[in-house]
Amino acid sequence: MFGDWAMEVAEAELSSTLPRRWAHTQGVGQRAVKVGQILGQDATLLVAAATLHDVGYAPRLAVTGFHPLDGARFLRDEHGADERLVRLVANHSFALLEAEERSLREELVSEFPILKRPLLVDALVYCDMTTTPDGGRTTAEERVAEIRGRYGDDSVVGRFIRRAAPEIFASVERVEAALAAQPR
Incomplete structure (x- = not known):
């Protein structure tokens, strides 16, 4: 549903202009x-959001x-992307805290309310925050x-990452616990 499309969009926007960001993605x-x-x-939605979470770094989209x-605006406006996907991209890894630092909180909240799917939101945080800038x-x-x-x-x-760190660590712990509880 999302997979190939998300990869094509992310690659088109990041691979040539921001190769390190593309590796992370x-x-x-x-x-x-x-x-x-x-x-x-929600597995396919997670993969799409993970693949597109940093697309907004692309110079033409900044x-x-x-x-x-x-x-999120790019995905909504240029691609008519699924609302859940757009909201995940907009709010990934506690973006609301960074939006506050940038005086963009009201814009983010009004356009892209946080998705009420805690494990899905945590899973995206986990994927982003356990991956190096080079993709390791x-x-x-x-x-x-x-x-x-x-x-x-x-x-x-x-300032944002210091504020978000406790929430990031808690999200990662919840996902690790859910993964550990999965039958092998």
Whole structure:
């Protein structure tokens, strides 16, 4: 339903202009394929959201400079994408906290309310926050430290990630518990 289309869109927007972001995106998507087992019918939605979560970084799409909002608007306006998918992209990895840092909270909330599917939302956080910028596997703690180091603690992203870290870690723990409870 979403898979091939999401990969084509993400590749078209990121592969040539932002190859490292494209590598991260591919890793997040691959992680979502594995994590999808805990979601049943939402598995394909998770894979699509994971594949498209950073599309808003594409230079031609960067209107506000806030990639979750720019990506969600692009998917809604240019592709007429599924509302659930767009809302997941807009709110991935506690984007609301970063929107507050950027004075974009009201825009994000009014256009793209958070999806009320806790495990699905947690699964997207897990996939994003356990994948390195180069697409490899990492822990959430290492990923948060890497983001803080890359952006600096006093930057918008640094302030956001410090605020979001406890929520990120809690999401990752919930997904790991759900994965551990799956029959082998």
